[in-house]
Amino acid sequence: DIEEFINWKRLEEEKAKVLIKYGGLTSDFNGEAYQTVSGQNSNNSVRVTAEFLRRVKTDGDWDLIERSTGKVRKTVKARHLWRQIAEAAWACADPGMQFHTTINEWHTSPAGGEIRASNPCSEYLFLDDTACNLASLNLVKFYDDETGRFDIETYEHAIRIWTIVLEISVTMAHFPAKPIAQGSYDYRTLGLGYANLGSLLMRSGFPYDSDGGRAIAGALTAILTGVAYKTSAEMAGVLGPFPKWSENAESMLRVIRNHRRASYNESAYEGVSHYVMGINPDLTPAPLLEAARLAWDEALGAGERHGFRNAQVSTLAPTGTIGLLMDCDTTGVEPDFALVKFKKLAGGGYFKIANQSIAPALRRLGYDEGQIGRIVRYVAGTMTLEGAPHVNSESLRARGLSEGAIDRIEGTLPSVFELRHAFNVFVVGEDSLLEIGLKPEDYTALGFDLLAALGFSPGEIAEANDIICGMQTIEGAPGLRDEDLAVFDTANRNGRHGERFIHHVGHIKMMAATQPFITGAISKTINMPHEVTPDDIEEAYMMSADLGLKSMALYRDGSKASQPLSSSSDDAASDEDEETVVLALEREKAVAWGEIMSAASPTQAYSNGHRRPRFLLPAKRQGWTQEARIGGHKVFLRTGEYEDGTLGEFFIDLAKEGATLRGVLSCFAIAVSKGLQYGVPLEEFVDTFTFHTFEPRGMVEGHPNIKMANSIVDYIFRVIGLEYLGRTDLVQVKPQMSSLPEPPKGLAAETGIQLDLTEAAMEKDIAMEAKAARFVDAPDGHGPGTPAAAAVKQSIPVTAGDVATASVQSALADMMGDAPLCPTCGHITIRNGTCFKCLNCGDTTGCS
Known part of the structure; x- marks a missing residue:
């Protein structure tokens, strides 16, 4: 059965690809396609002896032995088995290799067994x-x-x-x-x-x-x-x-x-x-x-x-x-993975920085501070409109943008990887776009490019982007000596202009240099570009054995269908709609209530005879029940809706928890329900209570889209946010468009929200931290709007932190090919050994 084992995950991966391509199933590793096939939760390795490797080199025969009887079941060419291993690893990264003879030649306790x-x-x-x-x-x-x-x-x-x-x-x-x-x-x-x-x-x-x-x-x-x-x-x-x-x-x-x-x-x-x-x-x-x-x-x-x-x-x-x-830039024995990185700010959001090893390295190589400054600016950009070619404060002012809009763009630039990420409706603001003659149907259209709409040519945009956001590679930096380029090579190509990266042979040799001094082994995956062949895989495995490694795993970029994120970012067409895909719609209702809104406090607002309006639910109302398990605990969520389909109440039932927790959650649900009926926007509750962490928490079973929750309360408001607000940013598995809830009656027409934006965002599987697909509450909102109140729709811009988060996700997607999302926070991960590591929260998919 060795041949079956070698090809097991490859064949299962092919099944998954067929289900995804022709069955319309999601490519998420938690989706039905990967749940249907086997072997996806294991790291498979094949052990080979020095004798087997010798027969591969000499094209000798290899006997397959029955484990229970010791008899020869089948004789095959060793090179044939070796080829199957290489082709399987090329197709799906499994199996890895463990070199049995080498492992046991360095075994300190062989009396206890192999x-x-x-x-x-x-x-x-x-x-x-x-x-x-x-x-x-x-x-x-x-x-x-x-x-x-x-x-x-x-x-x-x-x-x-x-x-x-x-x-x-x-x-x-x-x-x-x-x-x-x-x-x-x-x-x-x-x-x-x-x-x-x-x-x-x-x-x-x-x-x-x-x-x-x-x-x-x-x-x-x-x-x-x-x-x-x-x-x-x-x-x-x-x-x-x-x-x-x-x-x-x-x-x-x-x-x-x-x-x-x-x-x-x-x-x-x-x-x-x-x-x-x-x-x-x-x-x-x-x-x-x-x-x-x-x-x-x-x-x-x-x-x-x-x-x-x-x-x-x-x-x-x-x-x-x-x-x-420990604030390490690199993990284990790995090289650095990029020359442009980002730091998560304590108050939220990100700040883009050049790799903090660049400046010390340049000093060690003899460059002066002026040269270092120019090289770092070349890599990371000026991060300001001032002095930039074509796209600058003066040119934007001449095209009609207000000072406020220009200031908002300027404030966003330090946290974006691409210039277009700072030029969108959420940063500039609807009012500014309307002032320059753009219509809502223009700037909400899929693929809308604000820079192009302002009259900048693709060449001008590209030149400005390289200056403001940086080349994101050190190749071609002013004053950098060619002989020093190799010092700054990383595991991946850097930016859209970078060509250099560390060849897989370099990774193998580094492991060979350290293995003789390790009593165990080395956890490291050899990353290989998509274009390598099974022949390259064979050579890499054989080189690892010849250089004395105990084990070796490799990964060909793009070899798995799970989480297919493009590893190339130089497609101009994809750039044009990038900010539409990555940055999602965010609005919030604001209702002006005259004296009530001008009051200093709720007590003052209602002290002059104003009655707090409560919108009661009909005696017979619609709703639904959702059953799930959170960390092994069964939870039932039941809802009650107004006639227009908006949420008016919900109840939480637990199957086994103690009376205290059941009572507290029941009272909590009643309190929130009363708040909904008295006019508290549902978005406020969702934003307030998601991500609260306490036990029970963990894996979620029974919900098609939510797979992890930090607490029961976090789970409840993720479900409600998805079902009633279209908040796909709160779930781990994006729903198909057909399963997304419709906005309340009259809502889409009043607000002008187009579902195609939400669909585009989901098709690209944008990061959960992007504030995606949020609906605007109309005056009849989620139930408790006041008929006498004047409805005022306001557009609240996305913060720089939101734009930075989406920009970070896009940049990581370019660098790490098909890395999965973090199961804890939803951030895109980077490969770390045979697993993946989240740079946002520190969680891993299996490695410590």
Whole structure:
């Protein structure tokens, strides 16, 4: 069944693509297409031995053995199996590879059996029924940008402290099963690692894909594991070695000697059948080289005297969550992913910045402050209209835009990736567009381009965009020497003008430089462009084996149909409607009530005989009931509607929760219902109560569009916002157009809202944080409008934060191809190891 396993996810992926293309199903990974097929919640890997790889190279035969009987079931060409693996990985990124012989040649405890498996991300490779806690150090914190010196002494001190902390955690840990607890106690494995290697190399002026960069990475990794093992041996001298030490002592000391040999870049190793990339002494800074060799000398000596307290001490994990908490620019052993990034502001929204490693790197390379300023402006843009060609304050003023509109555009520019994102009805304002002669049917039309409507040509827009928003690549920057370009290479092409990126061979070689000094393995996915072939996949896997990697996973951009976001942003046609697609409609009703609206407070407003109007629901009314489970708890939401279909009340029923919570939620529902009947806009309730977090919370079962909720209250108002306001920005799976609720009677005609905008937004699957598809409340609104009141429709502009959020989503979509949305907050994620990491909230799809 090995052939079935190899092709399992590829065939299932093809089924999903057919369902999406011809069945009209959504491409969301939580949608019916992917729910219908199997294998989508697993990371599959195939283990191969050195003998199998030898037969691939010689085109030899390979026997397929029945596990239960040991008989040969079938004989195939090894190269045929190898090709199937490559074609399957090309098609759907699975299976990854684990190199069984290499893994077990570096096994510190073979008396306990072979290492047969790993965790899903493949950094923890050890015996079955064992576990380890992960911890990582931020390498940049030990580097001084001013002096260019790496503080080895402090780095070693941090390694010692964290080795002790992780050892304590083994004793203090709770485990899910007795065998795992026993195995972890017997071997006491640790998972110390680091993060921010890519940023450190850029800041120090070394290209990630260079022999010098790899030498530094190897030395830092050697110090990490060598000092950790030395500390482990010292603890063994006091507390005793791990319980299974005596039966594994000879094997473990052999592995320690091989680690030491790699630090000295020796050519001969004990019991190792593959090439080992040691530290290149000619390219490694002398202090790092000396510290690395000393660490392994001392680790071996202390281990021979005392044994070791821990069978393993290090892994290189994805560091997605802790990397965000430590303010790391890069995770694990990864390079940087972009030269233009964004910072989330404490008050909401984003601010675009050039990668904070660019300026230190340029200083280290000898550029002066004036040159650095020009290069950074070239990359990130001026972020102002002042001095810009063609599109500037003067030209906009000459075309009739008001000072207020120009000021709003200016305030939005620091947070957008494309100039068009700042030129739209939500920033400029309807009044300003009407003043220059545009009609609502013009600026609400799909594909409307305000800059073009103002008379700017495509060439003028492009030139202004490059100056104001930046080239988003360092290629072609003024004064940058060609020989320095490689220092700024990243995992992806940068911007619409960038061509350079780190070749997959560079990723593999970096893993090979660090693997000889890691007792576990490395969690890292080799990103490959869409145009690579299965031949390239074969070569990448074979190179990984030849260079001594223990495991390897790769991902060809665009190989999965889930979340199909274009990785190319240079299609002019798509640019023209980008802000229509990404930025959604937002309006809010404002009703003028004369004396009531001019009062200083509600008490004063109703003190002169004005009666608070309440709109009662009919005795027999329509509504619906929605059943769902939130974090395993069953919840029923029941609604009552006015005759025009707007919401007038709702009730919350819980199946099993205690009387207190049931009572509180029941009273809460009654209070909100009374507020609706007395005229509180439904939007206010939805905006106020969504995203409130408390238990029970988590996965939502039973609702087709909402898959995660932060609390019962959050879930209730996500449902209500979707059903009555068309708030598709609050759900994880966008509904099909046919399932979107119609606006209340008379609402669309009165407000002029066109559903095609909402449809366009959903077809592009815009980010949930964009305020999408919100309906305007007419005077008869959601029920409690007052007949005597004069209805005044106001357009409230989207804030710069909203525009920035949408712009960030668009930029990430360009850089990360088909990355899924974050299941917690809806932000687009970036690839992190074999999983995805959210740069907004720090959540991951499986990696820590």
